[in-house]
Amino acid sequence: MRIAIVGCGYVADMYRYCLDLHRDGLVLTGVYDRDPDRLAAFARTWGDHAYASLADLLAEPGLGIVLNLTDPENHAAVTRAAIAAGIHVYCEKPLGLTLQEAQSLGEAAQAAGLRLAAAPSNVLGEQAQTLWRAVRTGTVGRVRLIYAELDDGMVHKADYRRWISRSGRRWPAEGEFETGCTFEHAGYVLTLLVAMFGPVRRVTAHSALLIPDKECDVPVHPAPDFSCGLLEFDGGILARVTNSIVAPYDHRLRVIGDGGVLSVDEPWDFAGPVRLKRTATGRLDRFLERRFPGRRGKVMPAARRVPFRGGRGRPTMDFMRGVREFADAIREGRPGRMDADLAVHITEVTEMLQHPDRFPVPAPVTSTVAAMRPMDWAQ
Template identity: 65%
Template sequence: MATGEATGIAIVGCGYVADYYRQCLGLHDGVLRLTGVWDHDPARLTAFSSCWGDRAYRSMDDLLDDRSCALVVNLTTPESHAEVTAQAIAAGRHVYSEKPLGMTLAEAERMRAAAREAGVRLSAAPCNVLGESAQTAWSAVRRGAVGRVALAYAELDDGMIHRADYRSWISRSGRPWPARGEFETGCTFEHAGYAITVFAAMFGPVRRVTAFSSLLIADKRTDPPLPHPAPDFSVGCLEFDGGVVARITNSIVAPYDHRMRIIGEDGTLEIKEPWDYASPVRLRKAAQGRLGRLMERRFGGALASRIAPVRATPFRGGRGKPTMDFMRGVAELASAVASGRNPRLDEDFAVHVTEVTEMLQHPERFERPATVRSSFAPIAPMDWAG
C-alpha cells in the first residue's frame, strides 16, 4: 500500500464493542477504509451490517481472500483473540486486537512470534494513551510540571455492576452488554490496560509487580450462575525501570472511581476519567506550610489549576457516543505500516501490557514479587503533543 492511500480494514466480531469502533471510523477518513465485517453468529452479523450498511463477508475465509483488506480488527471475545489473530496473521494480515492481546503471556508471545515470522505488525487496545487527555498529562510530566515523578495511582473501580441495570445496556446495532463474558474474563483483564499503557508510556517498562486479587462476590445474579467467575478485585504495585512506583486498583465492587494521579516532588497531576479524551488534566501544587497542609487535609490539596490541553480534541462523546476514539489505535497502526515506522503500540508493548495484566489478575501464577520478563522500546508522543 502506498503512503497516503487509505488502509483497507475488516472488523471481525460484531458484538457490543464493535458499534463503538464503527462509530469512530468516520474520524479517520483517508486513513482507514472498511472493506467489510464478519461474525460467526449470523444474527449478529446481519444486525450489525444492516445497522451500518456495511458489506458482510460470507465467512472468515471469504474475508481473508479479499486482498483489499490489509488489516484485521479483532473484536471477538477475549478467549477467541488468540485464535482469530493467529488466523489473520497466517493469511498475511496486520492485526489490531481488542484487549487483552491474549489471556496469558504465553499466548501473547506466540502471536508476536507468528507476526514477526509472517512479516506483519500486531497491536492491541486500549489506545487511550493516544488520546488528548493522556498526551496532555504526559507533556506536563516531560516539561517538569510536577518535578521528579515518584509515584502514580490509578483507581479503576467500576461500581457494583452486577447490581446495576446492565440488561438495558444495548449497543446501536442492538447488542446487549456481554455480562457473562465480562464477569468471567474479569475486570482486571478488561480494565487494567487503561492505566498500564499510560504509565508505561510515561515511565518505561515495568520491572516488578507485587499483586493481590480476590473474588469477593461470587454470585453475580446471572441466570444461570457463572461456572467460573473471575476475581472482581485486584490491587498491585508496579515498579518501573526509572524508579517510579505505581499502584493500580481494579474492581467491580467499590463505587465508581476512575481517578489517575501522577505525583511528583512539586505537585500532582490528576485525570478524572482516562476513558474520556476530553477529560481535563489538573495540577495541584505540593502542600507547603501550615495553610497548605490544612487545605490538603480538608480539600485534597491546593486549588487545582487546569493544564492547557496539547490540542482541542476533535472527538466529543455523549448522547450515546463513546467518550474515546476506539479507532485511533487502528489508525495509528495503519499509519505506521504505511510510512514504514514502528507503531507506537507495537507487539512488544502489547506483550508487556498482557504480562503485567496477568500478574495483577493471577498473582498465584508467579513469584512474589514477580519479575517482568518482557520489555519494549521507548514510545514517542503523538506528533501534535509536543
C-alpha cells in the first residue's frame, strides 16, 4: 500500500521510525509540510521525497492512504482535502475536535466510498491484546469497575524545550496546552475500553483549567488541564477516567473484577507487563494488602513477544501498526479494527470528558453547609 505523510512535526519522526517494521506492507511515496523548513529537515533526515504542495502529494499516482500527522486544529482540513481527492485517510487523534466535526468527516468518507481511521493504535499492541485476552477469558471473573489514570505531571514545569525529535522539531507545548491533555491522551484508554466492553452509553464528567498560566514563551489559551469522568458501559460496568497535566505522573489502568485486578502501568508501552492480583479474602491477605498497597501481583504471560525494541530514544509503541491494520483491511476488503465509527465514538466521549459544559448539565446540589473550623490545636 502506497502511503504519504502530511505534517512533518514531532510525532512524524516516531511514525517514520516505525515504518521499517512494515516494509513488507507499506511504501512511503513522500512527505509534505506547509512549513518549508520543517519539510526540508524531515526529508533530509529520513531521505524521503518532499512534495512541493499538498496538491502535488494528493496527485501522486496510486497513492492509497494519506497519513495525516498535522496538529489537531488542522486534521479536518487535510482529511477533507484527501477525501476530496479520493484517497483513504488515517489520521492522528483526535479525528476531529468536536463530535460534529468527526461525524461530518466520517460521512464525507462514506459518501465518497473511502475508508477513514484514527490513532491511537495502542489497542493493537501486545500489552493491550494481552490485557483484553485476560478479560475475555474471565481471568478476573465478571468485570465491575475500571480505574484509568492519565496524569502527566506538571508538564509546563518540565524541561520540554529540550524535547527534540530526530529531525529537530521541538515538542509543540503551546499546541498541546491549547488542544488539552484530555483530547491528547484519553484515546489511549478509551479505544481499549471500547474494544473490551463495547460502546460507552453514558458519561458524567467534570473538567477545569486549574493552572491557567502555563509559563509559555508565547501567549497561549490553554484548554482544561484536568478532567475526570465516569463512563458507563453495558452490563453496568463503570470506568473512572482521569486526565491531567497537574497531578503527578500516573498512567495506571486497573480492571477490577470479582476475582482480582488486572493492571498495566503504561498503556502506550507495547512491551509493558500486564499484572494479575487476586482479590484479598483471608485475614492475612487483607493485612498484606493494607500494609503493602504497592504489591501489584504476578505478570501474565504475554499474547506474543513484541517484535521491536523500544526505549532509549526509540518509541515504545509501533505507531505504524494502526496504519498497517488499516492498509491490510482495505486490501483484503474487510472491516478494519479501527474504522471511522470507532474514531467518531472516541471523539464524542473525549469531547464529553474535556468539555462537559457543552452537554446537558448534571443536577446542581441544593443543600449547603457552613465552613468548618479546624481543631483549636491545629490552628
